[in-house]
Amino acid sequence: MDAGQIVEPPRILARRSGDGWVLYMDGVEPSYVRRLDGAIERGRVLMEAGKVPGVEHGAVLKIDLGDELNQRVKTSTQATADxxxxxxxxxxxxxxxxxxxxxxxxxxxxxxxxxxxxxxxxxxxxxxxxxxx
Structure with a gap:
């Protein structure tokens, strides 16, 4: 990797499961968390242990609620911005x-x-x- 190259932080995909969330990350087995407020930290720690490239720059959490709810969230947040x-x-x-x-x-x-x-x-x-x- 070049010194001036911008490295994007790896993504964590959170999907609802039961009373919590399953976190999916490249190079790491899925992990369960009860609440989203600890998802980025949990994912980052697991990816550091798994030596996932770019994790030293943090991680990005993407929440997948399914098509209908994802669209509703997108619509409502856009309405708020507007x-x-x-x-x-x-x-x-x-x-x-x-x-x-x-x-x-x-x-x-x-x-x-x-x-x-x-x-x-x-x-x-x-x-x-x-x-x-």
């Missing part, structure tokens, strides 16, 4: 709108009334807008 992006965009638009209203001569209290926020929030929005340029 909601966060929308919230960030809405906050930026609120700052720009507060600044525009202010430039048109509205008072902080009037801006608060128009936007449906508190006067203190208007002050924050205007200060944030000035700080961001």
């Amino acid at each position: 909601a966060h992006k929308a919230q960030v965009a809405a906050a930026a638009e609120l700052r720009r709108t507060a600044a525009a209203l202010n430039e048109h001569g509205l008072t902080g209290r009037d801006i608060a009334h128009v936007l449906g926020v508190s006067p203190q929030r208007v002050s924050q929005l205007l200060n944030d807008q000035h700080a961001r340029g």
Whole structure:
């Protein structure tokens, strides 16, 4: 392996089994854990003992819940990410709108009334807008 070569950490695949999880790793026999919070550490220790290449860089846990649940998890986490992006965009638009209203001569209290926020929030929005340029 070249000194500058990037080595990806090995993967641990966790699948539900009974009351726990079976961990599948290349070069190591499957192992059972009760909860996922110890899966990476268990897998890493087993792979170190099995001299699996790249484990010194850590390990990546992939959870397989089956097609239906995997898709539901993917959909819900994407919806959460999308909601966060929308919230960030809405906050930026609120700052720009507060600044525009202010430039048109509205008072902080009037801006608060128009936007449906508190006067203190208007002050924050205007200060944030000035700080961001």
